Amino acid sequence: MYTSPMKKHAKGVLAALALTAALPFFGPPQACAETFLREDFATLDNWKEQTFKKIPRHTTYTAGKVNGVDALMADSRSSASGLVLQKVFDVYEHPLLRWRWKVGNIIPEADGTKKTGDDYPLRIYVVFTYDPGSATGFTKLRYSLAKMVNGDYPPHSTLNYVWANVENTPDHFRSPYTDRAAIIPLRRGPADAGIWLEESVNIVDDYRRVFGEDPPHKAALAIMTDTDNTRSRATAFIDWIEVD
Structure with a gap:
């Protein structure tokens, strides 16, 4: 029987983001x-x-002032949990994702290409909802079985x-x-730790x-700072995030 990747390891796809299927969809494409x-x-x-x-153990997320600016603060101590945006959007109508982030440190023991090192000081997820109406064949069967197992x-x-x-990621x-979760490193290593940096991607x-x-x-969207695999600590910040 098919076993969902979420059942194997919740962090791989930020587990219950399957619930995005139940969130309101803001209008048809236009x-x-x-x-x-x-x-x-x-x-x-x-x-x-x-x-x-x-x-x-869960990561602590706090909205507060960082150098006088409103920001999200994440503090992970041998922990993992995430934040999920309670809205769904159409990526073809709003393909541009921008944000400003800063990490207090990297995790020297971590290597995201390995299960034992799957920790990051900061992740920004774009999670795509499965649509049973457009699926066919084995894909439809596989997801139907996953729903039977996980609800x-x-x-x-x-x-x-x-x-x-890791610099050579x-x-x-x-x-x-x-293999349904693609990792895209935008920053690598400790060189820019402690510096606010802006990112812009086309989803x-x-x-x-x-x-x-x-x-x-x-x-x-979802956000996560996690250190549970490496039993380490990481701090990170997001000043703002924007979807256009």
């Missing part, structure tokens, strides 16, 4: 130049914490933008836990580049 999201982290009202049954569909796939710990690679272009196909329409 010409739209409006910004979908501008989050400045004055509060965490738009986000829900995601914890994992087999990981008892809901797992995500179709994820893009995982990370601050990598590949340009992109698949999670050691599931659709990146998905096509790493998966070789068009992405599903519906997606949600």
Whole structure:
């Protein structure tokens, strides 16, 4: 019987983000130049914490002032949990994702290409919702069996933008836990730790580049700092995040 990657290891696809299938979808595809999201982290009202049954220690996320600026602060101590944005958007209408982040440190023992080193000071997830209406053949059967086991569909796939710990980390690679999760390191190593840096990515272009196909329409965002595999500590910050 098919075993969901989430059952094998919750962090691989940020487990219960399968619940994005149940979140409201903000309108059918249409010409739209409006910004979908501008989050400045004055509060965490738009986000829900995601914890994992087999990981008892949870990362602490706090909205507060960092040098006088509202920001999200993450503190992970041999722990893992995430924040999930409680909105779903169409990546073809809003393909641009931007944010400003900073890490207090990297995790020297971590190597994301291995299960034992699957920790990062900061991850930005784009989680694509599985659509049973557009699936065919073995894919439909596989996800139906996963729903029978877990009570809901797992995500179709994820893009995982990370601050990598190792300088020679590949340009992109698949999670050691599931080939439906693509890891894209935007920063590597300790050189820029402690510095605010801005990132800008095109979700659709990146998905096509790493998966070789068009992405599903519906997606949600998530954030995670995790140190449970390496039993270490990491701190990280996000000033703002924007979806256009």
